[in-house]
Amino acid sequence: MRVSAAILIETIFLLIAFSIYYFTGNVFYIYNFAFIGTSVAVGVLLTQNGHRFGRNIIMLAVGSYLLIYVGIFGGENLLLSGFWYYLFLGVFEAAVIHYLIAKIAGPVIFGRGWCGYACWIAMVLDLLPYKIPTNxxxxxxxxxxxxxxxxxxxxxxxxxxxxxxxxMIMFYMFIIGNAVYYILGILLAYKLHDNRAFCKYVCPITVFLKISSYFSILRVKVNQDKCIECGKCMKICPMDVEILNDSRKRKNGTECILCLNCAKDCPKNAIKI
Ligand code: SF4
Ligand code: SF4
Known part of the structure; x- marks a missing residue:
């Protein structure tokens, strides 16, 4: 059983949880980041060990928690509008911390783990029928x-x-913004036969994610000694990543969501993170 990536993720999130608690005195950050970190670590572990729905279950758990508990009941706008709102207010809490950890600084370590294991938009999109893009x-x-x-x-x-x-405006922007994203995401998925079309073309968060995930420590790599270049990994990738090229400049390299579908499908077990 492979555990190194999961341990790294869990450790990072616990460090974040206790560091933010130390500076803010707010115990919410301990259970918030401990829950998210543990969930993502378990999701990565399940996925690495071949569990088919491990990632979906984790994404539903974390995504629903953020959308319903933190966003709707907690009144925190966790969309991009909320990030600018709290930043302009000078409030170093809520969406600002969320963005720094999940979407700006964190991806330097865990890439677009957010998109593969925590996003409440993608948790629904990933249940649609077009897991492998056909266009x-x-x-x-x-x-x-x-x-x-x-x-x-x-x-x-x-x-x-x-x-x-x-x-109040920010709260309604969160509700309406999410409704628009869900409708648009589902329409695009059916129109383009691609569950992740919204992520590829529309999601504004990727402006941050693409920059920091370029430097990600956790990334999918191919063992060239084992690879027979059958191309199965490239065919199954939902984000069109040029997996066989190990360079950081590979085509769509900053799109990888660490779903590990490529690793699961590789007949030579040549792909790892
Ligand atoms: S690209 Fe946007 S919508 Fe897609 S998973 Fe990432 S944050 Fe969510
Ligand atoms: S299939 Fe592989 S390369 Fe493509 S997004 Fe998933 S982990 Fe990344």
Whole structure:
């Protein structure tokens, strides 16, 4: 049983949990990050050891916790709009910490583990029928940058014009934003026959994720001595990663969500993280 990646993830999250508690005195961060870290570590462990639905179960657990408990009941806007909102307020809590850990600094260690094991949008998209994309990738990646700028500009304008009840506006942005993302994600998946089409073209979070995950310590690697270049891994990859090229500059290298479908399908057991 392979445990090194899981232990690394668990250790990092526990360190984060206790460090943030030390600086903020807020016990929420201990159980929040301990729960997320343990869930992701268990998900990676199950996936590495061939459990078919391990990753989906973990993603449903973490994604639902963040969406329903922290987002809806806790009133925290964890979307990109919430990140800018809390950042402009100067509040180093909530969405700002969430983004720093899951989407800005953390991916330097665990890449896009967020997308593979915790995202509440993808937890639903991954249940749709198009797990392996059947169409060629579109040249629509610019959409994420446009959306990123629009969201930043929108929140900036709210602050510039000192709009009242920003807390309430942010809560409704979280609800409406998620509803739009779910509808768009499902429509795109059916239209393009690709469950992860939303992640590839629309999700504005990937503007952060793609930069930091380029340097990720945890990444899928191919043992060239074992590989027979049958190409099975490339065919099954939901994110069109050029797996056989070990370089960080490989095509779609910053798209890898560590789902390990490639490793599971490799007939020579040549792929590892
Ligand atoms: S790309 Fe966006 S929607 Fe897709 S899994 Fe990552 S954060 Fe979630
Ligand atoms: S390269 Fe492997 S682990 Fe990464 S997204 Fe593709 S199939 Fe999943």
């Amino acid at each position: 060629d990738r579109k040249d629509w990646g610019y959409v994420r940058y446009v959306l990123f700028v629009v969201i930043f500009a929108f929140v900036s304008v709210l602050f510039i014009f000192k709009v009242n009840r920003l807390d």
